[in-house]
Amino acid sequence: MRVYVVRHGKAEKTSPTGRDPDRPLRPRGIRQCGWLSEQLLAMKKRPSVILASPYVRALDTARILHRGLRCALRVEEALAADRDTVDALALLRTLALPASGRAAEKPPEALAIVGHNPILSELITMVIKDPAEWAQPLRTGECAIVDLPALSPDDTMRACGKLVNRLRMKQTDEEE
Numbered sequence: 001m002r003v004y005v006v007r008h009g010k011a012e013k014t015s016p017t018g019r020d021p022d023r024p025l026r027p028r029g030i031r032q033c034g035w036l037s038e039q040l041l042a043m044k045k046r047p048s049v050i051l052a053s054p055y056v057r058a059l060d061t062a063r064i065l066h067r068g069l070r071c072a073l074r075v076e077e078a079l080a081a082d083r084d085t086v087d088a089l090a091l092l093r094t095l096a097l098p099a100s101g102r103a104a105e106k107p108p109e110a111l112a113i114v115g116h117n118p119i120l121s122e123l124i125t126m127v128i129k130d131p132a133e134w135a136q137p138l139r140t141g142e143c144a145i146v147d148l149p150a151l152s153p154d155d156t157m158r159a160c161g162k163l164v165n166r167l168r169m170k171q172t173d174e175e176e
Contacts, residue, residue: 009060010029033141050069124138
């Protein structure tokens, strides 16, 4: 299974409500998401589902990707910024396993996860075989592409994947 691990686009430092979960994307963040949507659309293995944190900046990122990719979108509390990395790992593992052994419900060939750091960077470190490949945390608007092998119910999902690539729109001098 291919997993596109996406950190939300560049967000405002504050929200109108003063609550962190309500922080919207900045114009740069919107452009990052549009660019990333185009990149994922060009992939041979496109996500068939996008799982997103309920926080505004992540959900808006996922909605922009969703519009471009035209795939399913699900909000997942396990990806919220105030959750633990093991919650995200459990969610990913559930999706990687065939449901009750029924072939009709096999794992997706590719999916996207949209959320926050440090959870996403820690998740990648947990699932890839060579943590040395993962030297720098995900930046805003960045996508890490990870390939995971087929799993059996006894597999832990730890240290089994391969980091394939990282994608992020270039920053111009006039952008902060």
